Amino acid sequence: xxxxxxxxxxxxxxxxxxxAAEARAACGWADPAVAELIAGTAGxxxxxxxxxxxxxxxxxxxxxxxxxxxxxxLAAMKGKDAATLGPQLRRAxxxxxxxAALADLGGAWPLEEVTGSLTRLADAALQAGLEALLAPEIxxxxxxxxxxxxxxxGAGMALxxxxxxxxxxxxxxxxxxxxxxYDETRYEGxxxxxxxxxxxxxxxxxxxxxxxxxxxxxxxxxxxRLRPDAAVTPVCLSMGAAEQYxxxxxxxxxxxxxxxxxxxxxxxxxxxDFVETLRPFVWRRHLxxxxxxxxxxxxxxxxxxxxxxxALSLPGHDMKLxxxxxxxxxxxxxxxxxxxGGRDPSLRVRGTVEGLERLAQAGWIEAETAExxxxxxxxxxxxxxRVQMIxxxxxxxxxxxxxxxxxxxxxxxxxxxxxxxxxxxRLETVHALTEDFFAPGHAAAETPDFGQEVTARWPxxxxxxxxxxxxxxxxLRPEILKSLSEAARPEEALAQFDAFLAGLxxxxxxxxxxxxxxxxxxxxIDICATAPGLAxxxxxxxxxxxxxxxxxxxxxxxxxxxxxxxxxxxLARQPDHEARLGAARIWAKELHFRIGVHHLRGLIDAARAxxxxxxxxxxxxxxxxxxxxxxxxxRHGPPPGRGLSVLGMGSLGAGRLGSSSDxxxxxxxxxxGVEASDGPRPLAARAWYARFTQSLITALSAPMPDGKLYxxxxxxxPSGRQGPVATALPAFRAYQRDEAWTWEHLAxxxxxxxxxxxxxxxxxxxxxRALITExxxxxxxxxxxxxxxxxxxxxxxxxxxWETRDGPGRLQDVExxxxxxxxxxxxxxxxxxxxxxxxxEAGLIDEEEAAVLSETAxxxxxxxxxxxxxxxxxxxxxxxxEGGVRLLLRESGCDSLDDLRRAxxxxxxxxxxxxxxxxxxxxxxxxx
Numbered sequence: 001x002x003x004x005x006x007x008x009x010x011x012x013x014x015x016x017x018x019x020a021a022e023a024r025a026a027c028g029w030a031d032p033a034v035a036e037l038i039a040g041t042a043g044x045x046x047x048x049x050x051x052x053x054x055x056x057x058x059x060x061x062x063x064x065x066x067x068x069x070x071x072x073x074l075a076a077m078k079g080k081d082a083a084t085l086g087p088q089l090r091r092a093x094x095x096x097x098x099x100a101a102l103a104d105l106g107g108a109w110p111l112e113e114v115t116g117s118l119t120r121l122a123d124a125a126l127q128a129g130l131e132a133l134l135a136p137e138i139x140x141x142x143x144x145x146x147x148x149x150x151x152x153x154g155a156g157m158a159l160x161x162x163x164x165x166x167x168x169x170x171x172x173x174x175x176x177x178x179x180x181x182y183d184e185t186r187y188e189g190x191x192x193x194x195x196x197x198x199x200x201x202x203x204x205x206x207x208x209x210x211x212x213x214x215x216x217x218x219x220x221x222x223x224x225r226l227r228p229d230a231a232v233t234p235v236c237l238s239m240g241a242a243e244q245y246x247x248x249x250x251x252x253x254x255x256x257x258x259x260x261x262x263x264x265x266x267x268x269x270x271x272x273d274f275v276e277t278l279r280p281f282v283w284r285r286h287l288x289x290x291x292x293x294x295x296x297x298x299x300x301x302x303x304x305x306x307x308x309x310x311a312l313s314l315p316g317h318d319m320k321l322x323x324x325x326x327x328x329x330x331x332x333x334x335x336x337x338x339x340x341g342g343r344d345p346s347l348r349v350r351g352t353v354e355g356l357e358r359l360a361q362a363g364w365i366e367a368e369t370a371e372x373x374x375x376x377x378x379x380x381x382x383x384x385x386r387v388q389m390i391x392x393x394x395x396x397x398x399x400x401x402x403x404x405x406x407x408x409x410x411x412x413x414x415x416x417x418x419x420x421x422x423x424x425x426r427l428e429t430v431h432a433l434t435e436d437f438f439a440p441g442h443a444a445a446e447t448p449d450f451g452q453e454v455t456a457r458w459p460x461x462x463x464x465x466x467x468x469x470x471x472x473x474x475x476l477r478p479e480i481l482k483s484l485s486e487a488a489r490p491e492e493a494l495a496q497f498d499a500f501l502a503g504l505x506x507x508x509x510x511x512x513x514x515x516x517x518x519x520x521x522x523x524x525i526d527i528c529a530t531a532p533g534l535a536x537x538x539x540x541x542x543x544x545x546x547x548x549x550x551x552x553x554x555x556x557x558x559x560x561x562x563x564x565x566x567x568x569x570x571l572a573r574q575p576d577h578e579a580r581l582g583a584a585r586i587w588a589k590e591l592h593f594r595i596g597v598h599h600l601r602g603l604i605d606a607a608r609a610x611x612x613x614x615x616x617x618x619x620x621x622x623x624x625x626x627x628x629x630x631x632x633x634x635r636h637g638p639p640p641g642r643g644l645s646v647l648g649m650g651s652l653g654a655g656r657l658g659s660s661s662d663x664x665x666x667x668x669x670x671x672x673g674v675e676a677s678d679g680p681r682p683l684a685a686r687a688w689y690a691r692f693t694q695s696l697i698t699a700l701s702a703p704m705p706d707g708k709l710y711x712x713x714x715x716x717x718p719s720g721r722q723g724p725v726a727t728a729l730p731a732f733r734a735y736q737r738d739e740a741w742t743w744e745h746l747a748x749x750x751x752x753x754x755x756x757x758x759x760x761x762x763x764x765x766x767x768x769r770a771l772i773t774e775x776x777x778x779x780x781x782x783x784x785x786x787x788x789x790x791x792x793x794x795x796x797x798x799x800x801x802w803e804t805r806d807g808p809g810r811l812q813d814v815e816x817x818x819x820x821x822x823x824x825x826x827x828x829x830x831x832x833x834x835x836x837x838x839x840x841e842a843g844l845i846d847e848e849e850a851a852v853l854s855e856t857a858x859x860x861x862x863x864x865x866x867x868x869x870x871x872x873x874x875x876x877x878x879x880x881x882e883g884g885v886r887l888l889l890r891e892s893g894c895d896s897l898d899d900l901r902r903a904x905x906x907x908x909x910x911x912x913x914x915x916x917x918x919x920x921x922x923x924x925x926x927x928x
C-alpha cells in the first residue's frame with residue numbers, strides 16, 4: 001500500500017462529500033494519502049465509488065504492487081470453462097479498471113501504462129474465452145483434425161485487435177474492434193466448410209462472453225464490423241478470402257485500420273503472417289497523397305453523420321470526433337503514415353504518439369508539430385478518461401451543464417474557468433495544426449487565356465480519364481497555366497508540359513501529390529521550361545518525385561560507400577529476387593533524377609554531375625552483383641573457386657558518366673581448379689559464370705514495371721562479341737599479353753574493378769598496372785592509333801557546332817589520344833585529365849599541348865553533359881529552350897550561343913592540331 005501511496009502526486013477534490021465519506025469509511029484505511037485519494041475519487045465518480053466499496057479489501061492489497069495485482073488477475077483467467085470464466089472476466093475488468101484509475105489519478109502511471117493495462121486485460125480475456133469455447137468443440141470432434149494441442153493456437157483462428165486495442169491505447173469505456181479470421185490451410189477439403197461453421201459459432205459466443213451485460217457487468221463491448229464487407233460476410237472468414245477482398249476492393253479507410261492491427265489471440269503466428277501478407281496493400285510503394293483526400297472525405301462524413309460541424313462550443317463537445325479532437329490527431333498521424341510508410345519502414349508503428357515521433361524523426365513533419373500534437377493528444381486522452389470514469393459511460397462528450405463541468409474540474413483538481421480556457425485553446429490549436437493538412441486552402445485563381453489549342457487536347461490524355469483525376473487537376477490548372485505563361489518562352493514551356501502530361505499513364509496519385517506539395521508543381525514547370533529530356537524522363541518515371549519530398553533531396557551527395565550500403569540494406573529487406581530488382585530501379589531512378597535537378601538548379605556543375613552519375617552506377621552494380629550471386633547460389637550453389645570481379649570500362653571506369661550513358665562491363669572469374677558448383681542443380685564452372693553474367697545483364701537492363709537501370713555493353717571483353725561473356729582470369733591474362741590489339745590495351749587504361757571478390761579484384765588491378773608498364777614500350781601504339789582515327793573518321797566523320805563526341809579534335813579523339821599517352825607513359829591513371837598530365841610528365845607532349853587537350857576535353861564534356869540532360873540523349877537542337885541556353889552558357893562561361901559554337905569549334909581545331917603533330921612526329925621518326 002505504501003509503495004503506491006508514496007508515488008501519489010495529488011488527490012482529486014471531492015465533489016460529493018457524502019459519497020467521499022462513505023468510501024473512506026468503507027475502506028477504513030489509515031494511510032492519509034491513500035485515504036484522501038479514495039475519498040476524492042469516490043466523491044467525483046459514482047461509478048468508481050461503487051467499485052471502491054465492492055473491491056475495498058482487494059484494493060488495499062493491490063495498492064502495494066499494482067503491476068503484480070493486474071498480472072495476477074490476468075493469470076487467473078487461464079484454464080476456466082465458459083460458465084466459470086464469464087464472472088471471472090467481469091471481476092478482472094472491475095479490478096484492473098479500478099487500480100488503473102487510481103494509478104492514473106494519483107499520477108503513478110503514465111498514459112501508456114494505463115491504456116496498456118486495459119489492453120492487456122482485453123488480450124487475456126479474448127485468449128481465455130477463445131480457449132474455453134474451442135475446448136468443448138474439439139472434444140466433440142467438431143473441428144476436423146484438431147486436438148488439445150491446437151486449443152491454445154485457436155485451432156487456426158486468429159483474432160486481430162484493431163484501432164485503439166491494436167495500438168495498446170484502450171480507454172476506460174472503449175469497445176474493442178476485432179477482425180476474426182482463420183487459416184484455411186489447417187483444414188483439408190470439405191473439412192474447411194465444417195470448421196468454418198464451428199468457428200463462426202465460436203466467434204459469436206466469444207462476443208457474447210466478453211460483451212454481454214450481466215449482473216456482474218460486462219468486460220468489453222465488442223464490434224466485429226470492421227471485417228471485409230461486413231454486411232454480407234460471416235463474423236469469421238478465411239484468411240484467403242480476406243486477402244482476396246483487400247487486394248481487389250480494399251479501401252483507404254481499411255488500409256488505415258490495418259496500420260494499428262495486430263494479432264491478439266488465437267493463432268498468433270498465422271496472424272503475423274497475414275499482417276505481412278497485407279503489407280503491400282497497407283503500405284503503398286510510392287508516396288500516397290491520394291490518401292489525404294480520402295481521409296478528408298471520411299472526416300467530413302463522420303462530422304455530418306454525427307452532426308459535429310460548425311464552430312467550437314464546449315458544452316457537449318465530442319473530445320473524440322469533434323473539432324480539434326482525438327480523431328483529428330489520429331487521422332493526421334495515420335494519413336501521414338499511409339502517405340510515407342511504403343517508402344519509409346520506420347513509420348510502420350501502431351501507436352499515435354510513437355507515430356508522431358517517428359514522423360518527426362524522419363523529417364516528414366516538423367518536430368514542433370509532433371511535440372504539440374503529442375502534448376495535446378495526452379491532454380485530450382486525460383479528459384476523455386475523466387469523463388468516462390465519472391459514470392462508466394462510453395462517451396467522449398464534455399459535460400453539457402455547469403454542474404457537470406464543475407464535477408469534471410473537481411475530478412481533475414482544476415479551477416473551472418482555467419480548465420475551460422485551456423480546453424478551448426487546445427481544441428482550436430489541434431484543429432489549426434491538422435485542418436490545413438487535410439483541406440489546404442486553394443485560393444480561387446483565374447485561368448489565364450493561354451494555350452487553348454494545346455489544353456483542348458488534355459481531356460483525352462490517359463492521366464485525365466478518371467473523374468477524380470479531373471477534379472484534382474482542375475484545381476491545379478489555373479496555377480499551372482499561370483506559371484507556364486510567365487516562363488521566358490511560354491509557348492515552348494507549354495509544349496513541353498503538354499508532352500509531360502501526355503506521357504503520364506495515370507494522374508490521381510501524381511495530381512494529389514502536386515496538390516499537397518505546391519513546390520513540386522513549380523519544379524515541373526521549371527523542368528519543362530528548361531530541360532525537355534528531363535521532363536520526358538519524369539513522365540515515364542513519375543514515382544521519382546517521391547524523393548523530392550522524402551527528405552534529404554537537396555542535401556550533399558552521400559558518396560559511393562554510403563550509396564552502396566543504402567542500396568544493399570534496401571535489397572536485404574525485399575522478399576525475393578524480382579522484388580530486389582524492382583527496389584534497385586526505384587532507388588537508382590530517384591537518385592538519377594536528383595542529380596539532374598541539382599545540375600539544373602546550379603547546385604552542382606557538369607563535372608560533379610558526371611562524377612555522381614558514375615558513383616550511382618557503380619553503387620548499383622556493386623549492390624546487384626551479390627544479389628545475383630545469391631540467386632545463382634540458390635539454384636546452382638555458390639560460385640565455384642575464388643569467385644568473380646566486375647570491371648567498369650570506358651566512362652564508368654574513368655569515373656564520369658552522362659545522364660543517358662550505358663555501362664561498359666567485363667566479368668572476370670577464377671574457378672581455381674574447381675570444375676563445378678555444389679548446389680541443387682550443379683553447373684560446370686564456365687557455365688556458372690556465363691549464366692551469372694547473363695543474369696547480371698538482365699538485372700541491370702531488363703524492362704520491368706519500374707523500367708530498366710542501364711543498357712549494358714560487353715563488347716570490350718576479350719575477343720569482343722565472339723568471346724565468352726565471362727572470362728577466366730588465366731585466359732584474360734594470356735589474351736591481354738599475347739593477343740590483344742592496341743585498342744584493347746588503350747581500353748584497359750580506363751578499366752576499374754567496381755564489384756566482386758576483393759582479393760581477386762586487387763589481383764586484376766595489379767595485373768592491369770603491370771601490363772600497362774609492359775606495353776608502354778610498344779612501338780605500334782601511335783601507328784595503331786593513327787589507323788583507328790582514320791577508320792573512325794570514315795565511319796563517324798562528325799561535324800561542327802553542337803557535336804561533342806565524333807570528329808577530329810572532339811571527345812572520342814581526345815580521349816583515345818589521352819589513353820595512348822597513359823599507355824606510352826606506363827601510367828595507371830584513368831581520368832582523361834590525369835592521363836594527359838601523365839603524358840606531359842613523361843615528355844610525350846609539352847605543357848601547352850597538355851593544356852589545350854585538357855581544356856578541350858573539359859569544355860566538350862560540360863556541353864555533352866548539359867545536352868544529355870536537356871534532351872535525354874537526343875541531339876541538341878539548334879535553338880534550345882531558354883532555360884537550356886542559360887545552363888549551357890553557365891557551364892561554358894560564354895556570353896551567347898554563337899560564342900559557344902565558335903568556342904567548341906576552336907577548341908576542337910586546337911586539339912586536332914596537337915594530336916596531328918604527335919602522329920606526324922611519330923611518322924617522321926619512323927621515316928628516319
